[in-house]
Amino acid sequence: MVRVRFAPSPTGYLHIGAARSALFNWLYAQKTGGKFLLRIEDTDLQRSTEESTRSIIEGLQWLGLAYDEEIVFQSANADKHRAAAYKLIEEGQAYRDFTPKAQRDDATVKQGVAERARAHAAAGIDPRSNPYRELPREESEQRAAAGEPFAVRLKIPHEGKTHFEDIVYGPQERAFPEIEDLVLLRSDGHPLYNLSVVIDDIEMGITDVIRGQDHLTNTHKQVLLYEALGASVPHFAHLPLILAPNKGKLSKRKHGEVVSLTTYRDRGFVPAAFRNFLALLGWAPPDGKEMLSVGELVEQFSLAGIHRSPAVFNFQENDPRHWTDEKALWMNAEYIRTMPIEELLPMVKAELRANKLWREEYDEDEREWFARVVDLIRQRFHTLKDFSAQGRAYFSADFDFDETAISKNLKKEPQLKELLPALADQLEQTDPFTSESAEATLRRLAEEKGVKAGLLINGSRTMLTGQAVGPSMFEVFEILGQKRSVERLRSGVPWFQAMNALGDV
RNA sequence: GGCGCAUUGGUGUAGUUGGUUAACACGCUGCCCUCUCAAGGCAGAGAUCACGGGUUCGAGUCCCGUAUGCGCUACCA
Incomplete structure (x- = not known):
C-alpha cells in the first residue's frame, strides 16, 4: 500500500510551494488508495515555532487535505536517530570525526562552500580526506570515552556511484567521489536532517517520497543511508520548483505575503479554487481541461504527468490589482460565479459575519432572499471579500458611496437631484413591485421627463448601492425591495457627500 | 569552483514512437450584447520552440557544444 508524507519544517507560514507538495502527495494517496501522513520536521529548535505548526495544520485543513494517522513530530524521534547513528559506527559504516567544529555563519554558507571548494582544488586537496575515517577502533572509543567531542559521519566508498530512478526526472547517477562523508550527528549529539528524514521515512513506512526538486541531489546521500541501514529504498518523485517573476527564488523576505497560503484564505479565496490553481503548477491533466473538482483532480492525477521545468508564479509587487497570479484570481472568480450556490453561501456567511454584516434571519426567514442576493451579485x-466590500449595500443601510460613481452618475446631471425623488414617488405607487414593474415605471418616467432611461438607471444604481457598477438595475430594485429602494432614492446623502468632497455648494 | 536539473508567445501548460499553417488556458486588443461593470459570443495581436552546430528527405521532438536560470555542494532543513 502506498504511504506518502508531507514533511514541512515549522519555521514560518506555509509556503505555497510546500502547499503544492502537500497537494500532490495527497492526490497521489487518494489516487492510489494509500495513506497521506504528516510529519513536522521540528529538529531545528531555534527556528521552529508552535505557531508555525498551527498555521501549517490550518493551511492543510483549509485546502481540504486531511492527513491520516497521528502527526509525527520529528524532534520526538531524536533518540532513535542517535541510536541508528551509533549502530552504524558499531557496524563500521560510520565513524567518529574528532575535528573541531568549524564556525559557520548561516548567511555566508553558500559562498563559503564555493570558496572552500576552490581552495581545495587549487591546493590539490581531496575534500574527502579525513584523518579520522580510518582511525583504529580502540583509539576512537578511547577518545570518545575520555569525553572528546565528535561528530558522526557516514563512510562513503571512494569508488563507484549511486543510482536511483526519479519518477519525474528519470535516472539519476552520482559518483561517490563527489559526495563528502556526510555528517549524521553533530558533535553535540544533535541528529542532522538527512539522517532524520531517512530514519523517520523508514519508521513511517513511506513508500513514495514526493517533494521539491531542491532535494534531488541530496537524494543520493539518502539512498546511501537507506542501504547502510539495510532498508528498502522508496520511490522518489521530485517536483519542479515554483519561482518568482524574476525567475529567482520565491521567498517571504523578498516577496512578502504572496507566498503564504494563509494570505489566500484571508484575502477571500475559495479553497477549491486555489487548490485547483496550485495543481496546475508543474502538472497538467491529460485532457487539458483546467477547471477541475477535487474528484476530477484525483481521477486525472498521475506522477507521470508532472513535468520538469520550474513554474513562475506570476504577480506584480506594488500593484494591488495584480497582487497575485492573474490566473489564480480568474479561477477564484470563476469558482465564485459557477460553484453550487449552497456551497458558496457558508463562505459568504463567514465573510459577512467577520464584518458584522450577518443577520441570523439570513439563515431562517430570509434564507431564500439571501441566496438570491448572493446569486445575483x-x-x-473576484474574491469572497467583495461580498462585504462592493456588496455591502445589499446587507446594510450603512454603506459608502464611491466618489467616481457620484461624479459620473449623479453630479454630472444636476437635474437628477429632482428626478430621482420623483422616481421614488412613482416606485412607491408601483404595485406589485417587481423587476418588470420597476422597469416599466422607470422607463415611463424617463419618457415623460424626456431623459434617457440610462440616466435614471445609473443614477439609481449609485443611490441604491453606492457603486457605478453592478447587476442589472431592475433586479437590484426587486432584490432590495420597494421600501429600501424608495428610501435610498430619496436620500440626499451622496449629494451632500459630493458637495463636501468637491467643495462646491 | 564542482556536480545536477531546466529552457515552447508576458504567465501556466499541450505537443508520448521526429512528418501538413506549433494547440489550450490566463492576460492583452477590437467588435457584438447592453442600463453600468462583469460574464458570454465573435475576431485578433503575440513564439525565428534559448543560441550554435550536427544526424535526417524532414527536428520543438534525437546527438554535441554554448549561454542563461535554478538547485545541491553545511556539525541548516
Missing part, C-alpha cells in the same frame, strides 16, 4: 465578484 456573485456574477462579477
Whole structure:
C-alpha cells in the first residue's frame, strides 16, 4: 500500500510551494488508495515555532487535505536517530570525526562552500580526506570515552556511484567521489536532517517520497543511508520548483505575503479554487481541461504527468490589482460565479459575519432572499471579500458611496437631484413591485421627463448601492425591495457627500 | 569552483514512437450584447520552440557544444 508524507519544517507560514507538495502527495494517496501522513520536521529548535505548526495544520485543513494517522513530530524521534547513528559506527559504516567544529555563519554558507571548494582544488586537496575515517577502533572509543567531542559521519566508498530512478526526472547517477562523508550527528549529539528524514521515512513506512526538486541531489546521500541501514529504498518523485517573476527564488523576505497560503484564505479565496490553481503548477491533466473538482483532480492525477521545468508564479509587487497570479484570481472568480450556490453561501456567511454584516434571519426567514442576493451579485465578484466590500449595500443601510460613481452618475446631471425623488414617488405607487414593474415605471418616467432611461438607471444604481457598477438595475430594485429602494432614492446623502468632497455648494 | 536539473508567445501548460499553417488556458486588443461593470459570443495581436552546430528527405521532438536560470555542494532543513 502506498504511504506518502508531507514533511514541512515549522519555521514560518506555509509556503505555497510546500502547499503544492502537500497537494500532490495527497492526490497521489487518494489516487492510489494509500495513506497521506504528516510529519513536522521540528529538529531545528531555534527556528521552529508552535505557531508555525498551527498555521501549517490550518493551511492543510483549509485546502481540504486531511492527513491520516497521528502527526509525527520529528524532534520526538531524536533518540532513535542517535541510536541508528551509533549502530552504524558499531557496524563500521560510520565513524567518529574528532575535528573541531568549524564556525559557520548561516548567511555566508553558500559562498563559503564555493570558496572552500576552490581552495581545495587549487591546493590539490581531496575534500574527502579525513584523518579520522580510518582511525583504529580502540583509539576512537578511547577518545570518545575520555569525553572528546565528535561528530558522526557516514563512510562513503571512494569508488563507484549511486543510482536511483526519479519518477519525474528519470535516472539519476552520482559518483561517490563527489559526495563528502556526510555528517549524521553533530558533535553535540544533535541528529542532522538527512539522517532524520531517512530514519523517520523508514519508521513511517513511506513508500513514495514526493517533494521539491531542491532535494534531488541530496537524494543520493539518502539512498546511501537507506542501504547502510539495510532498508528498502522508496520511490522518489521530485517536483519542479515554483519561482518568482524574476525567475529567482520565491521567498517571504523578498516577496512578502504572496507566498503564504494563509494570505489566500484571508484575502477571500475559495479553497477549491486555489487548490485547483496550485495543481496546475508543474502538472497538467491529460485532457487539458483546467477547471477541475477535487474528484476530477484525483481521477486525472498521475506522477507521470508532472513535468520538469520550474513554474513562475506570476504577480506584480506594488500593484494591488495584480497582487497575485492573474490566473489564480480568474479561477477564484470563476469558482465564485459557477460553484453550487449552497456551497458558496457558508463562505459568504463567514465573510459577512467577520464584518458584522450577518443577520441570523439570513439563515431562517430570509434564507431564500439571501441566496438570491448572493446569486445575483456573485456574477462579477473576484474574491469572497467583495461580498462585504462592493456588496455591502445589499446587507446594510450603512454603506459608502464611491466618489467616481457620484461624479459620473449623479453630479454630472444636476437635474437628477429632482428626478430621482420623483422616481421614488412613482416606485412607491408601483404595485406589485417587481423587476418588470420597476422597469416599466422607470422607463415611463424617463419618457415623460424626456431623459434617457440610462440616466435614471445609473443614477439609481449609485443611490441604491453606492457603486457605478453592478447587476442589472431592475433586479437590484426587486432584490432590495420597494421600501429600501424608495428610501435610498430619496436620500440626499451622496449629494451632500459630493458637495463636501468637491467643495462646491 | 564542482556536480545536477531546466529552457515552447508576458504567465501556466499541450505537443508520448521526429512528418501538413506549433494547440489550450490566463492576460492583452477590437467588435457584438447592453442600463453600468462583469460574464458570454465573435475576431485578433503575440513564439525565428534559448543560441550554435550536427544526424535526417524532414527536428520543438534525437546527438554535441554554448549561454542563461535554478538547485545541491553545511556539525541548516
